[in-house]
Amino acid sequence: MLCKTDAMWFCGKCRIVMEQHAVTDIEIERRCKQIMENFEERITSLEKTVDNKCDEDRVNVIVREEIKNSNEDMVKMMVKEEVSKLEATRSITEESCNEEKVKAIITEEISKIQKPENTGDGESPNEEVYNTTNTQGRKETVTNVLEEINERKSRENNLIVFGILEKDEESKEEKDIADKENLNELFKDCKIQLDMENLKTVKMLGKFNKETLNRPILVKLPSVEPKITLFKNIHYIKANPKYTKVGVSNDLTQAEREQEKKLWDQARKQTEKEVFKSVNVDNFTVLPKLSCIYTNADQLFNKLPELIVRTRDDKPKIIGITEVKPKNNRYQPGISEYSLADVSDYKMFGKNLDNDTGRGLLLYIDKQLDASQVQMNAEFQENLFIKIKLNQSDQLLIGLIYRSPSNRSHDYINQLNMLTTEACSKGYSHILIMGDYNFPEINWGSWNSPGDSTESNEYKFLENLQENFLFQHVTRPTRWRGTNTPHTLDLILTNEEKMLSNLEYQSPLGKSDHCTMKFDFNCYTNIKSKPKIIKLFSRGNYIKIKEELDKINWIDLLQKDNDIDKNWRALLSIIQDMDKKNISQRKKGNKSAITQNNDPEVRKEYNKIRNQVKSRVNKLKWEYEKNLSEKAKENPKAIWSYIKSNTKTKEGIGDLHTDPEDTKTDKTEDKSTKAKILVDYFSSVFTNEPDGEVLTPNQVPVTNEMPKQKIKEEVVLKHLSALKIDKSPGMDKLHPRLLKEIAESITKPL
Structure with missing residues (x-):
């Protein structure tokens, strides 16, 4: 049976399926053969390309030279293209359509774009690619520059006015008329004669709001001269009370506003670095x-x-x-x-x-x-x-x-x-x-x-x-x-x-x-001002001051040949230096802070110490008042100052008699009348000088000259010991308490 060629191995249905798959396999084999042939051709082509590969560095150099040589032709082409567009739209003046001006701007922009920033040493690794592929970017940049020039030219005669209240009118025409009247009044106050017909366009910027009614106004003037005059006379607006909230500025483009914002930011940063210090x-x-x-x-x-x-x-x-x-x-x-x-x-x-x-x-x-x-x-x-x-x-x-x-x-x-x-x-x-x-x-x-x-x-x-x-x-x-x-x-x-x-x-x-x-x-x-420093002369270390002064050789320091002022300045500097080193200080009104604490143990300890301090303070107060009363005749100013400081009500000048020489006259409570009475009383002792030239006194002949005075140490010590310690210091800034305490040590040099 195996030798028979017409033998059927499958049934009818299975045979049909087998024949279909057999055809499919043949097709797959054919396609695979075709793919392999294509791969062989591609490999052969790649081998030829590798054998004939050119120098890439040389190609990049050639490309850069060609771009450089073609810049001028590209500029001319772009100038003609842009100018033709502008002439077709009729949107700019002859000055802005000047080919030489446009060519200069484009050439400058291309030179900036052609050299990219290099962040490292040597050439940038992307420079060649940038120069060969950025032609379209250059063209777009040049177009933006031209658009910016045109926009600035169109805004040249414009103004933005802030702070003028607008009328709440229903009709748009009535609003426009009212706005033009306000602007015309503003120009008149700035000494500018401008008819309402010359205000080309008056436009409110922003959305209308009945609550504020203070939108900015865009004003288009016929020329730039009124605008320049307005900025020159802007001081008239600032000095006028009705324009306290009014401001005027140029109509800036988006690029100008961004540039202005960057400049302000830079100025603030610089100010923070240099000025923001105490x-x-x-x-x-x-x-x-x-x-x-x-x-x-x-x-x-x-x-x-x-x-x-x-x-x-x-x-x-x-x-x-x-x-x-x-x-x-x-x-x-x-x-x-x-x-x-x-x-x-x-x-x-x-x-x-x-x-x-x-x-x-x-x-x-x-x-x-x-x-x-x-x-x-x-x-x-x-x-x-x-x-x-x-x-x-x-x-x-x-x-x-x-x-x-x-x-x-x-x-x-x-x-x-x-x-x-x-x-x-x-x-x-x-x-x-x-x-x-x-x-x-x-x-x-x-x-x-x-x-x-x-x-x-x-x-x-x-x-x-x-x-x-x-x-x-x-x-x-x-x-x-x-x-x-x-x-x-x-x-x-x-x-x-x-x-x-x-x-x-x-x-x-x-x-x-x-x-x-x-x-x-x-x-x-x-x-506000720093607290005043008070010197505590009652706590001065006068013993140390005396010891330091007694060590000084006054004969060598204060020479007889020196000027008296020079010797005095030398002595004064020594005493002032002792004052700074040995007299304690404190700030006026400086009081230690009191801390609250609700802990029972801490509170108990605080109450104990507080009672002890209070008892000690009362005892010292009694001793101080006793000392004042005992020395009332010697130092009455101190006791009266203490009494006044403890008085709750402060009395001014009492009622005065209208006639100071007659005590039977009525008394007055009026302050102005009191002031006049006191002025007349104190001015009565003034000498009334006669009018005319001052008389020259007769010369008195000198018969006996005053002999040289010899000041003894006992006299100086007597005067220093008699100083009142409650008085203020003089021009030399030396307190009487300090001079009295060190009197024995400074008697000889004085």
Whole structure:
């Protein structure tokens, strides 16, 4: 059966399947053969390419030379192309279409692009590729340069005017007429005669807002001459009270604005490096920044000890606290109970602390700063504003705001926005506003409000900040509780971006769910005079002074041949040097801080020491008063000064008789009448000189000359011992107490 060729190994169906697979296998074999042939051809081609490979370095050199030689042709081609476009659009003048000018600009830009920056030594590794593949980039750069030239030319006669109130008119034509009248009045005040017809275009920039009505105005003038004259006469605007909020600037392109911003940033950085250092000027110190702390305490009274501990080391100049009062508590502490006397000497400003309105606001301002409260006209209640005098004419406005999250009415938000606008319109050079605004849905990374509605509270709040050109610096969540989503509720606003630095997010106070923010506010601040230094002559080491003076050889030091002034200056310098070394000093008004401690054992020990000190003080006081009374006849000034210092009511000048020579006349209480009576009395002793020339006295002949006076040591010692120690020092700055104590040691040199 195996020998038969027509034998069937499969059934009919299986045979059909077998034949199909057999055909497929033949096709696969044919394709594989074709693929192998193609691979053999490619390998042969690659071998030929390797054998005929050229020098790559030589090719790169040739390409650079060709590009360099073709630059001039490319410039001509691009100039013709750009000029033809400009002539077709008729959008520029003949001056800006000048081929030579355009050619020079393009050549300069190509020369900049053709040489890429090299960050290392030698040639850049990508220089050849850059030069061969960047032709399209060059062309795009040249096009941008031409567009920038045209845009600057089109804005050459434009002005931007800020601060002019616009009319709330329904008709656009009426608005345009009113704006042109305001501008025409502005030009007249600057001594510029310009008809309303010459104002080509007057356009308001930005979205219309009925609450502010102070959008910038774009003005297109017929030529550049009125614009130049306006800037020359700008001092007329600054001197006029009605233009206090009006400003004028050029209409800058986007590139110019970016360049100006970079220059301002560079200037600020340079200023921070060179100027932001503490500078001593006469009797005050100029500080470059103020350290600040802000937090939402959620009831401060029970967290006050922790706040004292936190601020004791740093001693911030400004501390702002919101939600000072508890939500439900019968006892309401007074503002004095929130004192931080252990930290520093602060002046406290509070709002709604002694009533049932709101949660209460509290600002601590260092007493070295000249601070006073500012009253706002807005209806928003939870606000507290303080102004601080800075260097020269600058002033800082500090605001503290709390917005209740339960009130989401549109009127409430409008009151908040009106308060912000009022604060920004007062003309302060520096503005710092801190507070809990309770807007959890605002994305501060992109400054976006939720949803697309333009009537939402969040959208109106963001729009108000942008209209007042305020910067918001808090970018992290400031409030979290349990498993709730953290939100950015507490905000810090300034009128310049660089005013705030070194912002730190610290842990909350106690169990509050709001973090504490610490930062520096950059400004120049005058700190008040340093405390006066007082010398304690009653504690001087006079024994040591005498010992030092007795060791000096006065005969060798004070030569008879020397001038008397020279010898006196030598003696004076020695005494003053002894004064500095042996007389102790202290600052006037310097008192040691008292630390509170609730530990019973510590309190018991404190009470014991306090009673001992009090008993000792009372004993010393009694001895001092006894000593004053015993020496009342010798030193009456001391006892009367002590009596006056302990008198609670200070009396002025009593009632005077209208006629001092007649005690029967009526007495007067009027201050001006008293002053006149005293002036007439004291001036009565003056000598009335006759009018005319002063008479020359007759010469008196000298018959007996005064003999030379010999001053003995006993006389000098007698005068020094008679000095009153309660008197003030003279021109030589030597106190009478010091001279009296060392009288025996300085008698001989004197």
